[in-house]
Amino acid sequence: MNTIWELLPGLGDKLAAHVLLSASAIGLAILIALPVAVWASRSPVVARVALSLASLVQTIPALALLALFFPLLLSLRAVFGENLPTLGFLPALMALTLYALLPILRNAVTAQANLDEGVLEAADGVGMTKWQKLVLVEAPLSAPFIMAGIRTASVWTIGAATLATTIGQPSLGDPIFAGLQTQNWALVLAGCLASAGLALAADNLLWVIEVGFARRSRWQYGAGIGLVLAGITAALWAQVPSSQDRRIVIASKQFSEQYILAQLIGSRLEAAGYEVEYRDGLGSAVVHSALAASSVDISVDYTGTIWTNYLKRDDNPGREAMYETIAAWERRTNGVAVLGRLGFENAYAFAMRAERAEELGVASLADLVPLAPRLTMGGDPEFFERPEWLAVRDAYGIRFGKSRNFAPTFMYSALLSGEADVISAYTSDGRIAADRLVIFADPKGALPSYDAMILLSPRIAGDAGVAKALHPLIGAISVEAMREANLAVDREDADKRTPKQAATWLAGEAGL
Amino acid sequence: MDTAPPLLRFDGVICRFGEVTAVRGVDCAIAAGSFVALVGASGSGKSTLLKTVNTLVEPSGGRVVFAGEDVAALSPARLRRRVGYVFQGIGLFPHFTVAENIVIGPRLTGERLAPARIAQLLALVELDPGLAGRMPDELSGGQRQRVGVARALAGEPELLIMDEPFGALDPVTRDALGRKVRELHDTLGLTTVMVTHDMAEALLLADRVLVMDAGNLVADQSPRELLAGAGGAMAQRLVAVPREQAERLAAMEAAPG
Numbered sequence: 001m002n003t004i005w006e007l008l009p010g011l012g013d014k015l016a017a018h019v020l021l022s023a024s025a026i027g028l029a030i031l032i033a034l035p036v037a038v039w040a041s042r043s044p045v046v047a048r049v050a051l052s053l054a055s056l057v058q059t060i061p062a063l064a065l066l067a068l069f070f071p072l073l074l075s076l077r078a079v080f081g082e083n084l085p086t087l088g089f090l091p092a093l094m095a096l097t098l099y100a101l102l103p104i105l106r107n108a109v110t111a112q113a114n115l116d117e118g119v120l121e122a123a124d125g126v127g128m129t130k131w132q133k134l135v136l137v138e139a140p141l142s143a144p145f146i147m148a149g150i151r152t153a154s155v156w157t158i159g160a161a162t163l164a165t166t167i168g169q170p171s172l173g174d175p176i177f178a179g180l181q182t183q184n185w186a187l188v189l190a191g192c193l194a195s196a197g198l199a200l201a202a203d204n205l206l207w208v209i210e211v212g213f214a215r216r217s218r219w220q221y222g223a224g225i226g227l228v229l230a231g232i233t234a235a236l237w238a239q240v241p242s243s244q245d246r247r248i249v250i251a252s253k254q255f256s257e258q259y260i261l262a263q264l265i266g267s268r269l270e271a272a273g274y275e276v277e278y279r280d281g282l283g284s285a286v287v288h289s290a291l292a293a294s295s296v297d298i299s300v301d302y303t304g305t306i307w308t309n310y311l312k313r314d315d316n317p318g319r320e321a322m323y324e325t326i327a328a329w330e331r332r333t334n335g336v337a338v339l340g341r342l343g344f345e346n347a348y349a350f351a352m353r354a355e356r357a358e359e360l361g362v363a364s365l366a367d368l369v370p371l372a373p374r375l376t377m378g379g380d381p382e383f384f385e386r387p388e389w390l391a392v393r394d395a396y397g398i399r400f401g402k403s404r405n406f407a408p409t410f411m412y413s414a415l416l417s418g419e420a421d422v423i424s425a426y427t428s429d430g431r432i433a434a435d436r437l438v439i440f441a442d443p444k445g446a447l448p449s450y451d452a453m454i455l456l457s458p459r460i461a462g463d464a465g466v467a468k469a470l471h472p473l474i475g476a477i478s479v480e481a482m483r484e485a486n487l488a489v490d491r492e493d494a495d496k497r498t499p500k501q502a503a504t505w506l507a508g509e510a511g512l
Numbered sequence: 513m514d515t516a517p518p519l520l521r522f523d524g525v526i527c528r529f530g531e532v533t534a535v536r537g538v539d540c541a542i543a544a545g546s547f548v549a550l551v552g553a554s555g556s557g558k559s560t561l562l563k564t565v566n567t568l569v570e571p572s573g574g575r576v577v578f579a580g581e582d583v584a585a586l587s588p589a590r591l592r593r594r595v596g597y598v599f600q601g602i603g604l605f606p607h608f609t610v611a612e613n614i615v616i617g618p619r620l621t622g623e624r625l626a627p628a629r630i631a632q633l634l635a636l637v638e639l640d641p642g643l644a645g646r647m648p649d650e651l652s653g654g655q656r657q658r659v660g661v662a663r664a665l666a667g668e669p670e671l672l673i674m675d676e677p678f679g680a681l682d683p684v685t686r687d688a689l690g691r692k693v694r695e696l697h698d699t700l701g702l703t704t705v706m707v708t709h710d711m712a713e714a715l716l717l718a719d720r721v722l723v724m725d726a727g728n729l730v731a732d733q734s735p736r737e738l739l740a741g742a743g744g745a746m747a748q749r750l751v752a753v754p755r756e757q758a759e760r761l762a763a764m765e766a767a768p769g
Contacts (some may be wrong), residue, residue, distance in 0.1 A: 119605060125592060
């Protein structure tokens, strides 16, 4: 547990980013919700429509809402030009603002509806204009209720802001997602503690303001508002970039191998004198688009992924032809430079516990077909939507009795605990050896190859220094070395390593 | 009294709310300095008619003339400063002190009232000037309505209109505040129109009683004339209630042990 307290001080940057994102979203939501609430108090139709829309937004999972802004902003580039950011702060702000609207709007509308009729009649009776009535009577009397709504919105927003990590906005979600993927529970807890602490602090501070409004104590709500502003200013101060040059941003998807390779690439670049920044835990679907848009600069992607998802091909021309086609396509279509292949594959494969496979007498996908209706297939959350699965399914005519989704980390546990009989494993995964798994042969060649390769964004595609620093990695990493590095990060015992330590080890293994 | 120019005149006032017609064409002139009670059963249209005076209700037909001008042509803020309004709901602003509540009307027109004037207004309604800094929720119901009256008087109105002003008060407070208002009417030379459903209150306080029934003005008499049997069936039905109560009480007093 000591490690948590050691990790917390290192989260200052993430905390500041988290505070700014949440505060901006809540501030924007207040700016939108209050005028709408005033309008709604004058028109029941507006009240109904506004509250329905805000409630509808709440039914969308926060993660999906965040992800939906990426394609939306991408399509808006047609209007606002290529400089419109599609990842990071802007989409996170928009999604969280929508999310924060409901409690503020609902409380503001309810507060207005519950104002004492007599007081409103008196306001008219003494000759107030509509504006004077709003400012002198309705607003101050509604303020405590509106503050209660803002409190609820703040707690929700601070919680949901951890998910902004998945669309490339730094937040306290970074340690949580990184920790979940590498099974570094201290890191997960540190992130959760920090965000929960922030939510509690905000809740209490806003409570002080709320009570200040209710007691009409200027001193109290003034002090509360002052403290909130001080917190936001401190966060803003901490976020002022230290250098004017943009750093090189290294992206990683949500699994250990990606974290390790990001660290390995980062350390090479730092040694060559570059300043780097990590965007960990991006959704697999956004990484490629982010790279093409130069929102991130370097990613490690796999030939099969690009082949099926972006070239929309379902044929299999063989490993070399596939790589050459992709490299040419990336340069031509996106301006992305394919620097080269690292030397190992992280292909999708079907895996089973060795003794189970022996018992059932299965060695290849073809053997599996007659047994499949009695078996449960476990896949990562995207697997059953992926062309690889569709290709295998159609090539072999395989039908599993049940299919279940697991986070990649938990897929292996599911296999060991018997919750799944077969899983969609990754060939470079360290747990294949550690858990004594067998990988089924693919006699029909339905699964494409998945060579790991380094991709550079259009922004740095021509940077000779970057290419020089990273060139020694090309062809230098064997699948065995990668498996061992992955295992070192994924394992739960005393030999567990951080991605950074594993990257150092891997560099040594590659002779660097 | 009838020779004085009317301060307030209703000219064929009609008020319709969708299908419902609350006021069906009222013509009436009210002389400066008079204390008029507007009496009727619930739903007779008396409150609606009263609210056309300070334009809280806009008539669907006809017009209301105040001091020679159509109220529809006056700015609501200016008009309402000249027309003090007291109503059953009292409507003190809970986030203002007593003093802030009293000065709100003048404040809206940009005038500041001196503390001495606030103390004077509190004294008029028989409240301790020490209450000026209190919040409304620290006062009793009677004290609150006294503040309500002080607020209505703060702008030195020419006309005081009251809608069931004592309806929510206990009988003792109600009687005391009723007498107080009548006294202020006389000493300040006000013109007062009071809506009430209580004929006894109307007879005891007013110089003139108007009776409304189903949106029409059905009687317009002095209290003495009403007690003498004038005003028609509806008015007499309303007069009969307090009279009979008084007779029963007198009989009870006279009856031996």
